[in-house]
Amino acid sequence: METILIIEDEKNMVTGLRFNLEAAGYTVLAAYDGQEGYTLALKQKPDLVILDLMLPKRNGYDVCRNLKQELPQLPIVMLTARSQESDIVLGLELGADDYVTKPFSVLELMARIKSVLRRTSSGNRIPEQYNVGTLQIDFKKHDARRNGSPIDLSPREFELLRFFIEKQGEIVSREDLLNAVWGYDAYPSTRTVDTHIAKLRQKIEDKPDDPKHIITIHGIGYKFLG
Numbered sequence: 001m002e003t004i005l006i007i008e009d010e011k012n013m014v015t016g017l018r019f020n021l022e023a024a025g026y027t028v029l030a031a032y033d034g035q036e037g038y039t040l041a042l043k044q045k046p047d048l049v050i051l052d053l054m055l056p057k058r059n060g061y062d063v064c065r066n067l068k069q070e071l072p073q074l075p076i077v078m079l080t081a082r083s084q085e086s087d088i089v090l091g092l093e094l095g096a097d098d099y100v101t102k103p104f105s106v107l108e109l110m111a112r113i114k115s116v117l118r119r120t121s122s123g124n125r126i127p128e129q130y131n132v133g134t135l136q137i138d139f140k141k142h143d144a145r146r147n148g149s150p151i152d153l154s155p156r157e158f159e160l161l162r163f164f165i166e167k168q169g170e171i172v173s174r175e176d177l178l179n180a181v182w183g184y185d186a187y188p189s190t191r192t193v194d195t196h197i198a199k200l201r202q203k204i205e206d207k208p209d210d211p212k213h214i215i216t217i218h219g220i221g222y223k224f225l226g
Contacts (some may be wrong), residue, residue, distance in 0.1 A: 002047035002117060003027040004114055007030065007037030007063065008079065009055055011193075019055065020106050034058025041067055041074070048117055053091065054181055061094055068095030075116045079104075092141055098155070099154075112181050118180065119166070130165060133213065133226045137161060144204075151203050156181065160200055164224035172219035183207040197222065 004026045008014050011032065018028045029044055031037035034055040041049055042205045049067065053060035064076055078099040088099050101107050128140040128164045134158040136145045142158055144151040153161070160183045163172070182192075201208040215223045 001025040001027060003029060003030065003044065004050060004113065005029040005035065005037065005041055005044065005046040006050045006218050007031045007041075007055065007060070008050065008052040009033060010052075014102075016106070020110065024110060026186060032056075034060065034063045038063050038066060042070060042119075045071065046074070048075045048077065048113060050077050050079050050113075051096070053078060061091065062092045064091060064096055068206075077109075077112055077116055089141060112155075115181065119162060132165075134206065135213075146204060153200075156196060157200050157203070160196060164222070168224050168226055171217050171220055171223050176221065 004021055006014050006017055006021075006028065008017070008030070009032050014032070016032050018030065021028045029040060029046060031040045035057040037049075037051070038058060039054070051060050051064060054064070060078065060080070064078070067074055067076065072095075075097045076095065079102065080087075080088075080091070080099065081102040088101075091099060095198045098112050100112055129137065130137045130139070134147045137158075138144070138147075139158065139162060142153075142155070144158070144161075160177065163177065163180050167176075177193045197214055198208075201211050201214055205211045205213060206221045213225055215225060217223055
């Protein structure tokens with residue numbers, strides 16, 4: 001199983017994250033300041049880093065920038081109390097692969113970890129910038145546009161789009177989407193998928209009632225067409 005390095009100065013949070021990650025089968029390393037975390041990452045080369053931004057000795061932005069210079073393929077999930085868009089965009093521009101803002105759901109963080117590991121593993125990469133029809137999507141900056149105008153997509157909607165693009169032309173079930181995007185099997189209802197897709201269609205389709213990108217395959221699931 002993969003090794004995850006937590007770089008976080010709140011020891012109680014590290015304890016809770018370690019418990020949940022180890023219960024899910026991950027090997028967990030921990031560092032409590034930015035310098036220690038940076039050094040440990042270079043030495044141990046974990047499969048993923050959970051990185052707080054507000055750290056003693058060396059802030060998370062600096063750690064993220066330098067880790068991506070030394071280990072470009074290392075996935076990093078930012079963990080931060082900052083929720084302003086400019087802070088998040090800066091972290092993503094420095095190379096972070098995803099972000100979760102405090103307070104957060106452990107299930108959400110686990111889902112993000114699974115999603116990042118899946119999409120950064122060999123053979124599962126898609127271009128960070130992707131154009132289809134009237135859509136322009138920049139997954140790195142979490143920016144989406146239709147006909148040149150910005151679209152307000154949630155992180156979950158970006159993940160749905162990413163998964164659909166990875167599986168373009170294939171039929172995917174609602175259970176496939178739950179496992180890949182939500183990251184766990186025990187979600188209350190597959191109707192959740194339908195609700196999210198309906199909202200996504202409203203944002204990306206020219207005619208949501210007659211979609212040309214996300215097609216329903218009755219009785220089975222969905223198919224994404226370019």
